[in-house]
Amino acid sequence: PLLDTRRGKDLMGTFLSDIVLQVLSFVAENERTNIRQRQAEGIAAAKARGVRFGRPPVPLPENFCQIHMEWRSKRITLKEAANACSMPVGTFYAKAVRLENEH
Incomplete structure (x- = not known):
């Protein structure tokens, strides 16, 4: 009231x-x-x-290192590399940079 x-x-x-x-x-x-x-x-x-x-991190596919090396040696494009790993382009690139920074 x-x-x-x-x-x-x-x-x-x-x-x-x-x-x-x-x-x-x-x-x-x-x-x-x-x-x-x-x-x-x-x-x-x-x-x-x-x-x-x-979210728990998704493990990298088994072929990631091989595809990463092919992409860095410019044998395949970023989009082709991401498609080969079945992941979006941004995710592939971020994981590739993280892998390079770890080594």
């Missing part, structure tokens, strides 16, 4: 409605802050236990 703006449009009714809305807003914002803090603590605890987040 305090938030019903259809009646009590006098100064006191408006004042009370504003106060109630401010209190509810504060409570909601405070609860959201607490949720974020608990979530961050849970994520930190899970990482400390060794939990890995996200």
